[in-house]
Amino acid sequence: MELSVSEMRRIARIFVRRSMCIGKKSDGSFDAVRILYNRTDPSCERFAQYVEEECWRRGAHTLMLHYASSRERLGYLLKPTESLRQISPFAEAIARKVDVTVFIGEDDDPNWARGLSSRIKLTAPIRQHLREILDRRKVRWAYFGWPIPGAARAYGCDLGFFRRVFFDSIRQTFGPKVQKLCAIYEQLLQGKREIRIISGFDTDLKFRITGRPILVDDGFLSDEDIRRGDVGVNIPAGEVFVAPLEYSAEGFITFEKVAIPGFGKIRDLKLEFRRGKVVSARAKQGVQRFKKFLRANTGEKDRIAEFGIGTNPGARYTGGSIIIDEKIFGTVHIAIGNNRGAYHGRNKASCHLDMIKDMGDGVVYADDEVIMEGGQPVS
Numbered sequence: 104m105e106l107s108v109s110e111m112r113r114i115a116r117i118f119v120r121r122s123m124c125i126g127k128k129s130d131g132s133f134d135a136v137r138i139l140y141n142r143t144d145p146s147c148e149r150f151a152q153y154v155e156e157e158c159w160r161r162g163a164h165t166l167m168l169h170y171a172s173s174r175e176r177l178g179y180l181l182k183p184t185e186s187l188r189q190i191s192p193f194a195e196a197i198a199r200k201v202d203v204t205v206f207i208g209e210d211d212d213p214n215w216a217r218g219l220s221s222r223i224k225l226t227a228p229i230r231q232h233l234r235e236i237l238d239r240r241k242v243r244w245a246y247f248g249w250p251i252p253g254a255a256r257a258y259g260c261d262l263g264f265f266r267r268v269f270f271d272s273i274r275q276t277f278g279p280k281v282q283k284l285c286a287i288y289e290q291l292l293q294g295k296r297e298i299r300i301i302s303g304f305d306t307d308l309k310f311r312i313t314g315r316p317i318l319v320d321d322g323f324l325s326d327e328d329i330r331r332g333d334v335g336v337n338i339p340a341g342e343v344f345v346a347p348l349e350y351s352a353e354g355f356i357t358f359e360k361v362a363i364p365g366f367g368k369i370r371d372l373k374l375e376f377r378r379g380k381v382v383s384a385r386a387k388q389g390v391q392r393f394k395k396f397l398r399a400n401t402g403e404k405d406r407i408a409e410f411g412i413g414t415n416p417g418a419r420y421t422g423g424s425i426i427i428d429e430k431i432f433g434t435v436h437i438a439i440g441n442n443r444g445a446y447h448g449r450n451k452a453s454c455h456l457d458m459i460k461d462m463g464d465g466v467v468y469a470d471d472e473v474i475m476e477g478g479q480p481v482s
Contacts, residue, residue, distance in 0.1 A: 106270050111150050117277055119157035122323050122336055123245055125203055126161040133162040134202040140249075141208025142169035147249045151207045154247075166197070172212035172253070179222050187225040190232065198236040203243045211253030213423055216365030220399040223365075227401040227453035231441075235451075238444035243324065244335045248426030258362065258422035268419045272339035272427055275417035276322040281341045284414035284432065285321045287480050288343040292317045295469040298347070298410060300435060302465030305357035305373060308437070310347040310407060316447050318344050335445045341415025341430040346448030352376040352407040356437060358458040362423030366392045366399075372458065381405040381439060400440070402452035408442035409457070411435065412467075412475070420459075428459050433478025435460050435467060 106114070119125045125134050136158050140151035151167065158165050179187070197204075216223055237244070248269060255265035275281050292312070299309040318333055322340030353376060361369040369389035374381050384393050397404055415430035429436045440455040442448030467475035474481055 104267060104270060105146075106273070112153050114273065114277065115150065115153035115157045118245070118247065118338065119154060119161060122338065123203055123205070123243055124324055124329070125158055125163050128202070133164060134158075135164045135166075135200060136203040136205065137166045137168065137197055137201050138205045138207065139168045139170055140206070141171065141211055141251050143171055143211040143253055144208065144249065144251050147208045147251065150249065154205065154207065163203075166201075170206075170208065172210045172215035176212075176215040176219070179216075179219050184222070184225060187222060188229075190229045194233060195236070198233050198242075199240075201242055203245075204237070205245045205247060207247045208249045208251050209254050209424060209426065210364055211251045213254055213257045213362065213364050214367055216399075217367070220366075220395050224399045224401070227399070231402060231451065231453040234441065234453075235443070241329075241332055241334050243329070245338065246335075246426060247338045248424065254424060255421075258424065260422045264419075265421060265424075268417070268421060268427060269339070269424075271417035272341070272415050272430060275415050276338055276340040280416050281414055282321055284416075284480070285319045285341070285343055287482060288412050288414060288474070289317050289319050291474040291480065291482060292343065292345065292469060297470055299468040300356060300460070300465065301468070302357075302460065302462060306355065306460070306465065308352065308354040308356040308376065310353070310376075310379070310410065311351040312345045312347055312410070315345050315348070318445070318447070320344065332447070333445050337426055337430075339415055339418060339427060339430055341418065341432070342411050342413060344409055344411035344446075346442045346446040347407050347410055348379070349403070349406050349408075349442075349449055350379040352379045356460065358437075358460055360420070360422070361389075361393070361458050362425070362428075363392060363396050363456060364425075366396045368423065369393055376407060379407050396454070396456065400452060400454040402441070403450035404440050404452045404454050406439060406450055406452075407437065408440050408448060408450050408452075408455060409436070409438035409446060411438070411457070425457050425459075429457050431459070433462060435462055435475070
């Protein structure tokens with residue numbers, strides 16, 4: 104069921120005022136907000152306009168920009184290599200001045216980067232540099248997912264189902280179930296030292312989380328979140344996550360379906376970790392796509408970065424939209440790559456890749472206590 108105009112306006116209001124706390128700053132000035140949206144879907148543009156209008160009501164200064172995958176690809180094809188190696192003065196100025204960054208939508212062609220890995224790698228140090236500026240300044244950020252038709256086609260997902268799942272997940276974000284499930288898993292993980300994930304014969308992975316904060320993505324930034332540097336939200340929300348100690352992961356894990364933006368899909372990707380790092384990768388289909396992704400990035404791109412648990416009952420598997428897939432209730436996910444900033448980790452990398460694991464026949468232990476079995480919390 105589509106979002107009505109009144110629903111979109113209500114969600115935009117909650118998002119601006121409560122999720123992102125946009126308005127007047129402590130020094131009396133008003134937030135500077137950059138809004139980037141995917142222009143290929145009219146409803147996405149309309150919602151972005153409602154968000155901007157709510158920012159104006161709060162006194163914020165806004166910069167509205169639009170995006171399309173075809174233009175992103177064309178830019179990489181047309182620019183000379185010398186230009187790709189240089190930081191855009193506009194991007195750097197925004198990173199140094201902005202208070203809030205908002206992206207609404209997703210890639211309308213998730214595979215736009217095919218054949219461009221060598222050119223994309225030229226920009227990896229710049230992307231990492233910009234990320235570090237934003238993290239250091241504690242710039243608040245939001246990735247507000249929206250059902251872009253081109254993405255549905257690329258994922259092989261029926262458009263009606265795709266839009267229904269997105270909007271159901273957005274509605275659940277601002278309802279009580281996500282908040283309740285987040286609170287349960289946050290409590291189950293608090294004070295724990297080691298996590299172990301077991302599923303069938305193809306998954307037995309353990310890692311330590313000693314001393315790392317248990318983080319909650321429930322769609323809202325509290326004053327406490329902002330004070331400790333937890334400055335980002337994903338919407339649809341519904342996730343409890345933590346940055347493992349980066350050299351602690353040992354064992355192996357299999358992800359049934361992996362979709363890497365810009366590189367394509369992988370089936371039954373089995374990764375082996377030693378001392379926190381991926382040392383081998385095998386798959387029934389598409390393993391070269393994973394290896395190309397690693398070659399296109401820099402830094403600790405292949406080291407464990409995140410462990411997360413999905414808590415959104417409205418989320419269903421879309422075939423590649425990570426903003427939805429990582430929130431699916433009954434799943435966990437592991438990420439590799441960057442985990443600085445809001446993750447409170449130590450990895451520096453130009454990428455962050457989430458991979459989803461269905462726990463319908465699995466068990467998650469925290470310090471030898473079962474906290475999830477068959478995809479359900481155990482308390």
